[in-house]
Amino acid sequence: MQSLHVVKIGGNIIDDPLKLYQFLEDFSALDGLKVLVHGGGKIASAIGQQLGIEPKMMNGRRITDEETLRIVTMVYGGLVNKNVVAQLQAFGCDSIGLTGADANIIQATKRPVGEINYGFAGDIKGPESINTAILTAFLQNSLTPVLAPLTHNGQGTMLNTNADTIASSIAVALAQNFDVHLMYCFEKKGVLRDVNDDASVISSVSKEEYAQLKEEGIIAAGMIPKLDNAMKAIQEGVQSVYICHADDVLEIVKHKAALGTKLYT
Numbered sequence: 001m002q003s004l005h006v007v008k009i010g011g012n013i014i015d016d017p018l019k020l021y022q023f024l025e026d027f028s029a030l031d032g033l034k035v036l037v038h039g040g041g042k043i044a045s046a047i048g049q050q051l052g053i054e055p056k057m058m059n060g061r062r063i064t065d066e067e068t069l070r071i072v073t074m075v076y077g078g079l080v081n082k083n084v085v086a087q088l089q090a091f092g093c094d095s096i097g098l099t100g101a102d103a104n105i106i107q108a109t110k111r112p113v114g115e116i117n118y119g120f121a122g123d124i125k126g127p128e129s130i131n132t133a134i135l136t137a138f139l140q141n142s143l144t145p146v147l148a149p150l151t152h153n154g155q156g157t158m159l160n161t162n163a164d165t166i167a168s169s170i171a172v173a174l175a176q177n178f179d180v181h182l183m184y185c186f187e188k189k190g191v192l193r194d195v196n197d198d199a200s201v202i203s204s205v206s207k208e209e210y211a212q213l214k215e216e217g218i219i220a221a222g223m224i225p226k227l228d229n230a231m232k233a234i235q236e237g238v239q240s241v242y243i244c245h246a247d248d249v250l251e252i253v254k255h256k257a258a259l260g261t262k263l264y265t
């Protein structure tokens with residue numbers, strides 16, 4: 001099977017124009033088939049605040065009421081997605097910017113109201129909710145899909161879906177057709193033993209080690225949903241999963257550099 005890289009880029013890089021520029025230059029230089037999934041939570045919060053709407057987060061997830069849904073649709077599907085595509089074009093990477101509604105790429109269901117009402121947050125059922133045929137057709141036509149963290153419910157409503165979940169779901173679905181390598185890129189050197197020390201990278205994490213690190217409180221905050229999604233991918237057919245710094249993606253792929261954190265089942 002052909003190799004495919006699914007790369008997710010997080011909010012702290014997207015929010016920094018220079019870091020984003022450097023990352024997109026490296027991403028463009030990756031050989032072979034690739035998909036980019038972007039977040040943008042920080043920009044959505046900032047623009048919401050400019051419009052007088054305070055962000056509401058619970059367990060690292062955004063509570064998406066009707067007003068917030070309008071903001072995230074504009075910010076993720078418009079501002080962030082189109083600027084990323086324009087910059088990729090400048091680096092010679094022919095890309096197509098999409099939300100989950102475009103070409104019916106990702107259908108989701110509105111999260112049921114439990115103890116917390118997350119509002120218009122979308123949960124992806126499984127690989128059957130991903131239009132792998134159209135994603136494969138884009139890839140075969142030399143286009144790099146750039147996916148915003150938005151899905152739709154098939155009944156006319158957009159839903160907000162965590163970008164780490166989109167990356168994992170896309171990677172698992174495409175693993176039916178490709179040898180998929182999933183990379184979560186962010187502003188730290190990997191999963192760290194001490195979150196303030198970039199020299200404390202844990203080079204590999206198994207399922208058991210993850211449970212232990214979580215219990216000890218070494219893995220916390222946004223790293224928990226990221227690792228839950230990453231672990232799911234490695235258990236469901238993705239060939240390799242890395243969590244690494246946005247600066248290191250090219251080194252890891254091109255030169256097999258021992259950087260970042262590699263996950264094991």
Ligand SMILES: Nc1ncnc2c1ncn2[C@@H]1O[C@H](COP(=O)(O)OP(=O)(O)O)[C@@H](O)[C@H]1O
Pocket residue numbers: 009010011012013039060185186187188190191192193194195218219220221222223226
């Ligand atoms: N053990 C850990 N190693 C690295 N980062 C950690 C760890 N525990 C918690 N974190 C926090 O998780 C954050 C990453 O989660 P998040 O902000 O959701 O990522 P992203 O920007 O990719 O969406 C890091 O910025 C860091 O503050």
Ligand SMILES: CC(=O)N[C@@H](CCC(=O)OP(=O)(O)O)C(=O)O
Pocket residue numbers: 009010011012038039040041042044060061062072121122149160161162163164
């Ligand atoms: C439901 C939900 O929480 N959606 C996320 C989508 C953006 C995202 O995941 O952005 P980062 O990768 O930059 O964190 C949010 O609105 O914050």
